Amino acid sequence: xxxKTNLQRWQANGIIDAATAExxxxxxxxxxxxxxxxxxxxxxxxxIFLGVAAVIGANWDGIPAWLKLAAHAAVNLGLAAGIVQAxxxxxxxxxxxxxxxxxxxxxTFIALIGQVYQTGAPLWQALTLWxxxxxxxxxxxxxxxxxIVCWVLAFLATxxxxxxxxxxxxxxxxxxxxxxxxxxxxxxxAGHALPLRERWPVWPxxxxxxxxxxxxxxxxxxxxxxxxxxxxxxxxDMANVYIAFCAGLAAVAALFIGRRLRxxxxxxxxxxxxxxxxxxxxFLPVLMAHPxxxxxxxxxxxxxxxxxxxxxxxxxxxxxxxLAVIVIAVRLVIVYIEVFGSLISTxxxxxVSGLLLIxxxxxxxKLIRHLGKEI
Amino acid sequence: xxxxxxxxxxxxxxTLALGAVIAKNExxxxxAKIWRVKITGYDPRxxxxxxxxxxxxxxxxxxxxxxxxxxxDCALCFTAQEGTDxxxxxxxxxxxxxxxxxxxxxxxxxARHSIYCPSDxxxxxxxxxxxxxxDAGPDxxxxxxxxxxxVKLEVKITPSGQRIFGDLTVDSLxxxxxxxxHPDAGN
Numbered sequence: 001x002x003x004k005t006n007l008q009r010w011q012a013n014g015i016i017d018a019a020t021a022e023x024x025x026x027x028x029x030x031x032x033x034x035x036x037x038x039x040x041x042x043x044x045x046x047x048i049f050l051g052v053a054a055v056i057g058a059n060w061d062g063i064p065a066w067l068k069l070a071a072h073a074a075v076n077l078g079l080a081a082g083i084v085q086a087x088x089x090x091x092x093x094x095x096x097x098x099x100x101x102x103x104x105x106x107x108t109f110i111a112l113i114g115q116v117y118q119t120g121a122p123l124w125q126a127l128t129l130w131x132x133x134x135x136x137x138x139x140x141x142x143x144x145x146x147x148i149v150c151w152v153l154a155f156l157a158t159x160x161x162x163x164x165x166x167x168x169x170x171x172x173x174x175x176x177x178x179x180x181x182x183x184x185x186x187x188x189x190a191g192h193a194l195p196l197r198e199r200w201p202v203w204p205x206x207x208x209x210x211x212x213x214x215x216x217x218x219x220x221x222x223x224x225x226x227x228x229x230x231x232x233x234x235x236x237d238m239a240n241v242y243i244a245f246c247a248g249l250a251a252v253a254a255l256f257i258g259r260r261l262r263x264x265x266x267x268x269x270x271x272x273x274x275x276x277x278x279x280x281x282x283f284l285p286v287l288m289a290h291p292x293x294x295x296x297x298x299x300x301x302x303x304x305x306x307x308x309x310x311x312x313x314x315x316x317x318x319x320x321x322x323l324a325v326i327v328i329a330v331r332l333v334i335v336y337i338e339v340f341g342s343l344i345s346t347x348x349x350x351x352v353s354g355l356l357l358i359x360x361x362x363x364x365x366k367l368i369r370h371l372g373k374e375i
Numbered sequence: 376x377x378x379x380x381x382x383x384x385x386x387x388x389x390t391l392a393l394g395a396v397i398a399k400n401e402x403x404x405x406x407a408k409i410w411r412v413k414i415t416g417y418d419p420r421x422x423x424x425x426x427x428x429x430x431x432x433x434x435x436x437x438x439x440x441x442x443x444x445x446x447x448d449c450a451l452c453f454t455a456q457e458g459t460d461x462x463x464x465x466x467x468x469x470x471x472x473x474x475x476x477x478x479x480x481x482x483x484x485x486a487r488h489s490i491y492c493p494s495d496x497x498x499x500x501x502x503x504x505x506x507x508x509x510d511a512g513p514d515x516x517x518x519x520x521x522x523x524x525x526v527k528l529e530v531k532i533t534p535s536g537q538r539i540f541g542d543l544t545v546d547s548l549x550x551x552x553x554x555x556x557h558p559d560a561g562n
Contacts, residue, residue, distance in 0.1 A: 069397060073390055080386035087382050106389040113393060115506050117400045118540040120497070133392045137385035140378075 045097045049104030065116040096144040103134045124162035177244035185251035187211030192264040219278045225285025226297030248279040270314045298335040407531035408478045410462045416519040427504040437465035452476035478532035
């Protein structure tokens with residue numbers, strides 16, 4: 001529903017007067033105007049970064065290597081000087097653009113060094129060097145969500161690229177899966193830590209959201225494990241799984257205790273319940289013996305996303321509830337294609353799915369309206 | 376003021392750190408021994424991978440032993456041949472390589488890892504990559520596929536065993552000069 005419609009409705013119900021409605025409308029219009037120009041600035045910065053990356057990628061052979069390196073270093077030093085000036089004069093938009101550019105051009109500088117010296121260093125080393133050098137100034141100065149989200153994606157890409165060496169490092173101690181399991185918890189812990197939330201704008205919320213998204217993603221995909229026959233036999237590689245499961249449960253307990261001790265931001269119990277259910281649902285396909293059971297996987301998947309939808313409702317995150325409804329509906333349709341093989345049975349299944357879907361959506365809409373009134 | 380100072384230091388950190396990396400690379404290159412090793416194409420269907428040339432080294436083996444033992448960390452040992460900078464290579468135990476070889480590059484035995492070899496370890500027999508300019512790719516690919524040319528790659532090895540690729544030569548000429556002198560190269 002548009003803002004204008006909402007304002008008219010609130011005015012009609014006596015919640016706000018005409019003057020307040022006008023002030024709200026004017027404020028929102030100004031904010032959106034600012035957001036639009038900021039978005040264009042961000043796109044411009046992104047275009048510059050991609051352009052520099054492309055020029056370096058073309059391996060511009062006409063320029064001596066020392067000149068390329070010196071020129072790139074000069075540009076990066078100039079950006080650093082610009083950032084300091086922007087901080088000093090409190091020009092936040094300029095600061096954010098220059099921060100993004102410096103972070104991006106640090107990566108292209110690393111690529112240029114690799115290109116010039118051809119050391120054959122693996123990607124994870126280059127990305128790790130990049131993260132180590134740019135994270136400090138981004139943590140201190142960056143406040144734009146676009147930049148922070150880019151950092152999060154870069155962080156995850158670095159972890160993925162380093163998966164193999166990390167595996168070699170941790171697998172002898174059976175800690176490889178535990179490490180992967182704990183990453184979302186570390187992000188959530190950092191995001192909800194009260195000392196950080198009080199002193200560090202914007203970042204904590206994005207980190208916590210990343211942790212929850214990672215959890216939902218991995219647990220959703222883990223339900224595919226029900227499609228594989230699993231005898232449940234204990235063998236050496238299972239030790240990694242059991243350790244990871246215990247680590248996950250310990251992390252859930254740590255979050256719960258942290259909230260009670262006021263180290264972490266207090267949240268409704270549904271949040272910690274969600275993480276507990278995630279651990280159990282995520283590991284269940286590899287902890288208990290089962291035959292080829294895709295329908296069980298689908299059922300758990302849909303119940304899990306129903307919990308996500310309920311969490312969205314309890315936290316006032318309407319978009320999460322809507323997303324959960326869509327995901328469940330799509331999974332329901334897929335179930336019928338999985339379960340039935342022939343064209344006629346698939347067709348009948350789809351008709352039933354369509355009717356169920358309509359009934360589900362109608363029911364959810366009624367429930368949302370009913371619960372929305374309660375809130 | 377304190378925040379401004381901290382912001383300045385942290386904003387300078389990436390450039391200073393990478394400057395240190397460049398200085399380290401230059402110092403390593405100054406002490407590196409340069410070898411020229413013949414290369415051949417790896418897969419005639421896809422020699423080009425983005426802006427990389429895929430190739431394999433055509434090593435001159437010193438003896439019949441062409442694998443590391445399972446139990447030890449190996450090194451690829453470079454020994455000089457008289458009158459040429461093309462090396463003879465052999466596998467030696469890494470603990471002895473520093474004293475017995477002119478240059479050496481650590482190579483971890485794949486058998487020590489149960490599933491596969493770590494991708495960041497130099498494995499002499501596998502495919503290597505060489506960064507090339509965008510527009511030179513097709514010509515170099517044709518030359519390498521042709522196999523009538525003597526294509527060699529400079530391999531610079533530092534005293535610590537780091538290997539850095541240098542210039543590519545075609546028939547003893549730097550590849551840029553060769554392509555300039557032979558515009559129809561590889562056709």
